[in-house]
Amino acid sequence: MLSKQEQKVAHRVEKVKEDILSSLSDLISYKTVTPAAGSKGDGRSGEYIKCQEYIESLLKEMGIDEIDKWNIDCAKLKAFPGSGVIPDRDLTDIPVLVGIFKGTGRGKSMILNGHYDVVSPGQLENWKYEPFKATVEVNKLFGRGAYDMKGGIASMIFALKCIQDSGFVLRGDVIIESVPDEELTSMGTLSCCQRGYRAQAALIPEPTELNPLIAMRGNLNGKITVFGRAGHGDMPQPHWREGGAVNAISKAVKILQALEELTEEWRTRPDKRHKYLPPDMVLPTLIHGGEWIIMYPEKCEIEFNSDFIPNTTNLKDEIEEKIKLVANGDSWMSNHPPRFETNPWLYGAEIDENDPIVKVVSEASEDVGHNPKIGGFASLTDAIHLINYAKTPTVTIGPSGGGIHEANEFVYIDSLISATKILALTLMRWCGYD
Numbered sequence: 001m002l003s004k005q006e007q008k009v010a011h012r013v014e015k016v017k018e019d020i021l022s023s024l025s026d027l028i029s030y031k032t033v034t035p036a037a038g039s040k041g042d043g044r045s046g047e048y049i050k051c052q053e054y055i056e057s058l059l060k061e062m063g064i065d066e067i068d069k070w071n072i073d074c075a076k077l078k079a080f081p082g083s084g085v086i087p088d089r090d091l092t093d094i095p096v097l098v099g100i101f102k103g104t105g106r107g108k109s110m111i112l113n114g115h116y117d118v119v120s121p122g123q124l125e126n127w128k129y130e131p132f133k134a135t136v137e138v139n140k141l142f143g144r145g146a147y148d149m150k151g152g153i154a155s156m157i158f159a160l161k162c163i164q165d166s167g168f169v170l171r172g173d174v175i176i177e178s179v180p181d182e183e184l185t186s187m188g189t190l191s192c193c194q195r196g197y198r199a200q201a202a203l204i205p206e207p208t209e210l211n212p213l214i215a216m217r218g219n220l221n222g223k224i225t226v227f228g229r230a231g232h233g234d235m236p237q238p239h240w241r242e243g244g245a246v247n248a249i250s251k252a253v254k255i256l257q258a259l260e261e262l263t264e265e266w267r268t269r270p271d272k273r274h275k276y277l278p279p280d281m282v283l284p285t286l287i288h289g290g291e292w293i294i295m296y297p298e299k300c301e302i303e304f305n306s307d308f309i310p311n312t313t314n315l316k317d318e319i320e321e322k323i324k325l326v327a328n329g330d331s332w333m334s335n336h337p338p339r340f341e342t343n344p345w346l347y348g349a350e351i352d353e354n355d356p357i358v359k360v361v362s363e364a365s366e367d368v369g370h371n372p373k374i375g376g377f378a379s380l381t382d383a384i385h386l387i388n389y390a391k392t393p394t395v396t397i398g399p400s401g402g403g404i405h406e407a408n409e410f411v412y413i414d415s416l417i418s419a420t421k422i423l424a425l426t427l428m429r430w431c432g433y434d
């Protein structure tokens with residue numbers, strides 16, 4: 001049930017629908033594509049700076065008390081297992097923006113966090129409309145980032161604006177975080193956490209179809225290199241101990257089978273069970289092997305992606321041990337062990353379903369006419385750092401839409417309006433107001 005004051009704010013959200021869509025369209029117009037792994041960084045385009053300046057201008061119009069803007073020096077971020085820090089990543093001119101609205105006191109604080117980077121639009125010919133020019137078609141607004149998650153950024157700013165414009169002042173502080181690099185490393189939010197920003201709760205309006213998401217899997221990826229020995233592909237070969245050739249691809253098959261066995265084992269293992277999440281898994285995703293069509297392959301590289309529940313503390317060791325076990329059962333591989341390498345990994349995270357913020361968000365979602373289902377996410381959001389590092393209970397909740405990380409991304413306009421109302425109600429109930 002909405003109070004009279006809450007009704008006033010909810011009406012205000014509906015009244016400014018066109019303004020929300022127009023701000024979202026402005027946000028979409030900035031080409032803030034996450035730089036690819038290993039690339040030099042795309043900050044020189046100036047698009048990230050312009051996007052943050054635009055967000056800053058919206059916050060300034062609302063009378064923000066403090067603005068903090070900085071560039072991430074990745075080499076100076078504190079790295080630790082699970083941090084995902086890539087020290088040599090270049091995020092020059094891809095700034096982080098934090099704005100603080102000071103409450104009147106006596107209220108609980110809240111972080112609203114959104115990433116303004118988007119994934120590449122991919123093949124342009126697959127798009128019905130231009131990806132960086134918002135187009136409205138009945139109840140859908142199309143554009144790269146409409147759903148993931150510039151729509152959410154527009155929602156969080158307007159949630160607060162509608163509270164203000166209805167004549168209410170929040171008691172608790174509200175911290176707005178507009179962060180880059182979520183789509184690859186989550187270092188934008190980690191940087192906010194390391195700079196000391198935390199609150200009594202946080203919301204991330206990523207796409208969740210208005211459902212509170214409270215658990216997510218961590219991620220680890222890497223490469224296994226299997227070695228062979230070159231030899232003429234037409235010639236008979238003696239045993240490898242007598243100098244014969246060894247086929248790296250055939251050896252790699254054993255490793256692939258082992259990875260599959262591991263995922264199969266985890267599927268039913270009690271310690272890999274989670275109420276809201278699928279069990280751990282490791283998935284070979286890229287393979288490169290062989291050098292010449294009439295030659296025994298000398299090398300075969302298997303790249304893999306894996307996800308794991310928050311309780312799993314060391315997936316890396318589990319995978320490595322399995323590979324060792326298989327290698328030890330093979331005379332060639334036990335003498336020429338495969339090389340196992342992993343990239344910096346990201347931990348999973350969860351909060352208790354009985355945490356007070358979960359109740360407040362669920363009720364707000366219900367009060368705007370939705371039937372919220374508390375759930376988990378097989379992948380992860382920036383909540384991992386807010387929960388693990390900043391110790392801030394975080395719920396991810398945002399609108400519905402489609403085309404996430406694909407062509408023709410869109411957000412449902414009515415759902416975006418509902419998400420804005422949910423955020424506004426949650427802020428009022430959590431922070432308190434006068």
Ligand SMILES: [Zn+2]
Nearest residue numbers: 115148149206
């Ligand atoms: Zn996202």
